Amino acid sequence: MKEWFAIIMGASLLVLMIPILYRIIAGPTGFDRILGVNVIGTKTAVILVIIGTLFDRVDMFVDFAIAYALLNFVGAIVVSRYFNRTVPLQEMEKPKSRPRRRART
Amino acid sequence: MIECIASTVVATESANNPGWFLVHAVGVAMGTVGLVFFLGTAVGMVRFPDFYTRMHAAGKGDTLSTMLMLGGFGLVMMEDFSLGSWLLLLKILGIVLFIFITTPTSSHALMRAAFEDDEMPLGENDLEKRRRSRRGSSAK
Numbered sequence: 001m002k003e004w005f006a007i008i009m010g011a012s013l014l015v016l017m018i019p020i021l022y023r024i025i026a027g028p029t030g031f032d033r034i035l036g037v038n039v040i041g042t043k044t045a046v047i048l049v050i051i052g053t054l055f056d057r058v059d060m061f062v063d064f065a066i067a068y069a070l071l072n073f074v075g076a077i078v079v080s081r082y083f084n085r086t087v088p089l090q091e092m093e094k095p096k097s098r099p100r101r102r103a104r105t
Numbered sequence: 106m107i108e109c110i111a112s113t114v115v116a117t118e119s120a121n122n123p124g125w126f127l128v129h130a131v132g133v134a135m136g137t138v139g140l141v142f143f144l145g146t147a148v149g150m151v152r153f154p155d156f157y158t159r160m161h162a163a164g165k166g167d168t169l170s171t172m173l174m175l176g177g178f179g180l181v182m183m184e185d186f187s188l189g190s191w192l193l194l195l196k197i198l199g200i201v202l203f204i205f206i207t208t209p210t211s212s213h214a215l216m217r218a219a220f221e222d223d224e225m226p227l228g229e230n231d232l233e234k235r236r237r238s239r240r241g242s243s244a245k
Contacts, residue, residue: 001129002181009136009174016140019147023159031156031219038211039146039167042204046174049197058182059189062196069203076211080218 006053013043013050034079041072125184132180139173142166154235155227156219164212168204175201 017040024036045065052061149162179197183190227235 005133005136005181006178009140012140013143016143016147019151023150029156029219029224031215031222031224032159034215035156035160035163036150038208038215039150039163042167042171042208043143045200045204046171046178049175049178049200053178053182059193059196062193062200066196066200066203069200069207073207073211077214080211080214084218084221 003054006050010047010050010054013047017043030083034076034083038072038076041075042069045069045072128183129181132177132183135173135177135180137177139170139177142170142173146170154232156224157216157226160212160216160219164209168208171204171208172201175204 020036020039024033024040027033027036045068048061048065048068049058052058052064055061143166146162146166149166150159153159153162175197179194179201182193182197
């Protein structure tokens with residue numbers, strides 16, 4: 001029962017990752033792509049635990065899952081900070097007049 | 106019939122204690138509910154019109170589905186009360202706690218980055234315009 005539960009769960013996770021992969025490829029902005037990568041990385045931690053179930057080495061694969069979740073979190077934080085500080089090039093040439101699309105209230 | 110399934114599962118899976126069947130059934134149910142939540146995340150990521158609404162779907166559904174699935178697997182892994190089994194469950198609960206803290210944090214950081222990068226949410230006018238253009242294209 002345990003093996004079949006793991007196999008069905010992993011296969012359905014893999015199938016459900018396809019729409020998120022579509023969002024990564026066709027996302028209008030870069031933030032959509034980062035969001036999709038973040039979701040897929042979190043699910044990869046789950047899939048690592050499932051693979052550990054199938055290999056009967058869960059104690060080892062759980063450590064991999066912890067490391068993967070940590071790297072995923074650090075990657076998301078770093079990329080969001082990077083986008084936060086980035087100014088487009090033509091706005092950098094003329095400082096002080098950074099146009100906003102709409103005034104923030 | 107349920108007793109028949111339970112007896113076979115108990116006979117093959119765990120030594121001779123029918124109480125473990127209940128634990129495993131709870132684990133399987135938690136995993137299935139997690140899959141349903143992840144289905145919601147996937148559908149929301151495709152169908153929502155805006156970055157912020159997509160982030161709404163992704164942040165909530167992703168956190169809850171990951172926690173439910175990992176908790177379910179932690180329960181399914183339990184077979185006896187030995188030290189290694191408890192340690193395994195504790196490690197999986199550690200991942201659950203870590204994801205419970207970090208996924209909302211990264212969602213918050215991404216949302217803040219998008220807001221300071223002048224990514225504006227769609228208003229009612231934009232939605233009406235988009236709906237009208239879609240209706241016009243489908244009428245052709």
